[in-house]
Amino acid sequence: MLLHLCPILVQFWSSFACLSLQGHTAMGGWAWPELLVLLGSAWLWVGSAHPTAPGPTPHPGPQLRFRLAGYPRKHNEGRVEVFYNDEWGTICDDDFTLSNAHVLCRHLGFVAATGWAHSAKYGKGVGRIWLDNVNCAGTEKSIGDCKHRGWGNSDCSHEEDAGVVCKDERIPGFKDSNVIESHVEEVRLRPVVSGGRRQLPVTEGIVEVRYKDSWAQICDQGWDSHNSRVICGMMGFPAEKKVNRNFYRLFTERQQLNYRLHSVSCTGTEVHLSMCSFEFYRGNSSAACGAGMPAVVSCHRAVPFHTIPRLSLLPQPRIRLKGGARVGEGRVEVLKSNEWGTVCDDRWNLQSASVVCRELGFGSAKEALTGARMGQGEADGAEGPGSISSWSCG
Numbered sequence: 349m350l351l352h353l354c355p356i357l358v359q360f361w362s363s364f365a366c367l368s369l370q371g372h373t374a375m376g377g378w379a380w381p382e383l384l385v386l387l388g389s390a391w392l393w394v395g396s397a398h399p400t401a402p403g404p405t406p407h408p409g410p411q412l413r414f415r416l417a418g419y420p421r422k423h424n425e426g427r428v429e430v431f432y433n434d435e436w437g438t439i440c441d442d443d444f445t446l447s448n449a450h451v452l453c454r455h456l457g458f459v460a461a462t463g464w465a466h467s468a469k470y471g472k473g474v475g476r477i478w479l480d481n482v483n484c485a486g487t488e489k490s491i492g493d494c495k496h497r498g499w500g501n502s503d504c505s506h507e508e509d510a511g512v513v514c515k516d517e518r519i520p521g522f523k524d525s526n527v528i529e530s531h532v533e534e535v536r537l538r539p540v541v542s543g544g545r546r547q548l549p550v551t552e553g554i555v556e557v558r559y560k561d562s563w564a565q566i567c568d569q570g571w572d573s574h575n576s577r578v579i580c581g582m583m584g585f586p587a588e589k590k591v592n593r594n595f596y597r598l599f600t601e602r603q604q605l606n607y608r609l610h611s612v613s614c615t616g617t618e619v620h621l622s623m624c625s626f627e628f629y630r631g632n633s634s635a636a637c638g639a640g641m642p643a644v645v646s647c648h649r650a651v652p653f654h655t656i657p658r659l660s661l662l663p664q665p666r667i668r669l670k671g672g673a674r675v676g677e678g679r680v681e682v683l684k685s686n687e688w689g690t691v692c693d694d695r696w697n698l699q700s701a702s703v704v705c706r707e708l709g710f711g712s713a714k715e716a717l718t719g720a721r722m723g724q725g726e727a728d729g730a731e732g733p734g735s736i737s738s739w740s741c742g
């Protein structure tokens with residue numbers, strides 16, 4: 349679960365229109381208690397979808413906010429998350445169209461969409477699936493105005509979370525009140541072992557996340573090996589190992605620290621720290637790590653012998669990557685009955701790819717490629733193009 353405690357910057361509209369019943373019918377059948385709550389609440393309109401100043405009758409509606417999430421992605425693409433009824437949720441890919449993506453990209457401050465993605469391409473969200481079977485004409489001002497099954501009514505799982513790819517051009521004057529300062533994207537291991545000839549690649553160090561123009565630490569209270577495993581995977585290493593925490597405690601006691609995250613909890617299968625659950629320090633609370641210290645991680649550069657599955661120790665490898673341009677990239681092939689075969693990419697995702705990446709001595713997977721981008725396998729069989737698992741390992 350990914351917790352975002354983002355600063356809520358709310359744009360108040362100085363003027364607002366009376367609620368029209370017709371408007372709310374279009375929002376998908378509101379119950380009277382909800383209407384009363386809405387009427388009683390301040391009219392906040394956040395993350396304006398309107399490129400221009402509000403007219404005399406701004407669109408009535410609940411507090412909706414939007415953000416792009418997931419990994420890996422560029423800033424103008426991602427899983428769409430919508431904040432409705434005080435909860436962040438996702439949108440199901442059923443019947444999704446480019447017109448839907450246009451409306452969502454405008455909510456996010458981009459002029460239009462160039463594409464969209466299905467099947468949780470940017471990773472699975474958590475919590476509610478707010479919208480399903482969304483069907484926009486493309487000109488709607490709010491996604492709530494498009495046809496859909498009703499807020500919170502879906503027959504989907506998070507494996508069907510929709511994503512959008514927006515044109516990298518901002519709506520002029522768009523105030524990005526949806527900037528999620530709380531996203532963790534860049535992570536590094538800062539080595540502290542002294543010595544002129546520092547070992548490369550860095551396999552051990554203080555875990556730091558980029559925050560504004562510098563780097564900040566993570567409070568390690570509650571930190572466990574699952575978290576370390578995810579960090580190692582991100583750094584391109586297959587496994588984690590124990591660190592001498594006392595050494596680092598002595599070292600970090602003499603350092604000025606700026607904690608940014610705490611309560612990190614990964615299951616170990618995530619391909620990026622941003623997919624784990626964690627919390628942010630709010631305000632200026634950089635010294636608030638209690639009895640903890642900065643999280644330190646140490647990684648194995650190769651798969652540790654005792655963890656290698658016995659099958660992999662056979663003289664012949666059982667799994668390989670073929671057809672990739674670089675080491676660690678390619679179509680997945682598995683050996684069975686003396687024959688190499690491919691793996692169907694149904695439900696293939698970064699988590700599945702990571703399992704094999706680690707088995708091959710890499711870190712977690714960087715990109716799960718679908719659509720037989722690495723070429724079709726020879727033993728393809730009946731599945732046809734687009735059905736072969738390919739990926740790139742970190």
Ligand SMILES: [Ca+2]
Binds near residue numbers: 441442504508
């Ligand atoms: Ca679906």
Ligand SMILES: [Ca+2]
Binds near residue numbers: 440442481502503504
């Ligand atoms: Ca559906």
